[in-house]
Amino acid sequence: MTEVHEIAIRKVKPGKGQQFRQRRAAFIEVLKQQPAASVDREFESFLAMPTPDDTEVFIGMTTYDSLAANAKIQRNPRVVWRFLQFARTMDLKAYLSVQPIEGPPFDLARLAAEPGQVLEVGVRRVTDRAGFDVTRPPFIELLSAQPGVRDSWEFEVVKGKKTDGLTVGMTVYDSRDAAEAVIASILNDPITQTYFATFEPVALQYATSTTNTA
Numbered sequence: 001m002t003e004v005h006e007i008a009i010r011k012v013k014p015g016k017g018q019q020f021r022q023r024r025a026a027f028i029e030v031l032k033q034q035p036a037a038s039v040d041r042e043f044e045s046f047l048a049m050p051t052p053d054d055t056e057v058f059i060g061m062t063t064y065d066s067l068a069a070n071a072k073i074q075r076n077p078r079v080v081w082r083f084l085q086f087a088r089t090m091d092l093k094a095y096l097s098v099q100p101i102e103g104p105p106f107d108l109a110r111l112a113a114e115p116g117q118v119l120e121v122g123v124r125r126v127t128d129r130a131g132f133d134v135t136r137p138p139f140i141e142l143l144s145a146q147p148g149v150r151d152s153w154e155f156e157v158v159k160g161k162k163t164d165g166l167t168v169g170m171t172v173y174d175s176r177d178a179a180e181a182v183i184a185s186i187l188n189d190p191i192t193q194t195y196f197a198t199f200e201p202v203a204l205q206y207a208t209s210t211t212n213t214a
Contacts, residue, residue, distance in 0.1 A: 003038075004070060004097045004158060005063050005108060007168065009045075009123065009203045010090040012056040020089040024058075025214040027082040034076065036069035037062055039108040043119055043207035046176070049183075050201060057093065059121055059207050063108045067159060070097060093203040094123040096160025098168050103153030111172065112209055117150070118173040119207050124199035125165045132167070132198040139195040142186055143171065148178025166202065179206055 012020045024042075031037050045057035064070040073079055100106040112119035126132045140152055150172040157166045173179040186192050 002066055002099065003063055004067050004099055005061060005106070005155070006070065006095075006097045007121065007123070008060040008095050009093040009121070009205060010058050010060065011053065011093055012058070013089055013091060014055060016089040017056060020056075020058075020086075022214045023082070023086040023089055024060075024212055027079075027086040028060075028212045030078050030082045031062065031073070034073045034079065036065040037073060038065065039063040040212065041108055041111065042210050042212035043112070043121075043205075044210040045205040045207040047180075047206040049204045049206075057205060057207075058210075059119075059205060060212065061108055061111075064097075067097065070159075092161070094160075096123070096157050096163060096166060096168070098155035098157055100153050101156045104151050106153055111170075112207075116175045117208070118176050118179040119209070120169075120171040120173065120179065120205070121207065122169040122171075122204045123202040124167055124169075124204075125202050126167055126199045127165070128198040129165075132195075135191070135195040135198055138191050142189060142191050143182070146182045146185060148174040149182060150174065165199075167199070176206075176208070 028040060032040055040062045043059040045053065045059060048057065143149060144152060152171040153169065155168040157163045157168060160166070173182065
């Protein structure tokens with residue numbers, strides 16, 4: 001079986017913060033009882049680019065044994081009921097399942113799990129595939145050379161909503177200060193600008209690990 005990693009980037013509806021947390025906790029409690037859902041993590045976004053979020057944003061990520069196992073769990077009546085309750089408290093910026101195609105071995109349980117570490121999740125809709133493929137390696141080389149940058153991954157989207165042209169990248173930074181320094185250092189670099197011109201950002205979030213309890 002080939003693992004898949006589900007990513008749900010969720011905007012909390014205005015005035016629904018407490019309900020969001022309570023219903024998320026109830027949903028995750030049932031989800032974690034499913035044997036094929038091996039790891040579940042929650043991240044809280046503190047920065048979105050290029051446009052700041054106007055409400056709280058949380059990123060839920062779950063590793064499943066396979067796409068088939070994921071589909072089976074999504075048909076479980078208890079899971080469906082809890083999710084429908086939860087869904088009323090949020091709007092999705094992005095929802096998709098991915099598999100890593102570049103980077104070191106990917107372990108969701110250890111992803112940005114050290115205190116203070118920052119996870120960047122970039123969901124992009126590629127508009128120039130040839131240009132993206134050519135400009136991404138130099139950008140990753142530039143990014144990886146910056147102080148405070150840990151590992152980076154590239155993922156293939158294997159399931160989700162409106163997935164045409166979608167790609168996903170992730171990078172881990174030592175700290176929020178390190179992430180913000182890297183942004184300031186490379187954002188206007190010609191390598192970055194040329195690369196960014198090949199896609200439209202769907203959700204570009206910087207986040208830290210948090211709990212998924214109420």
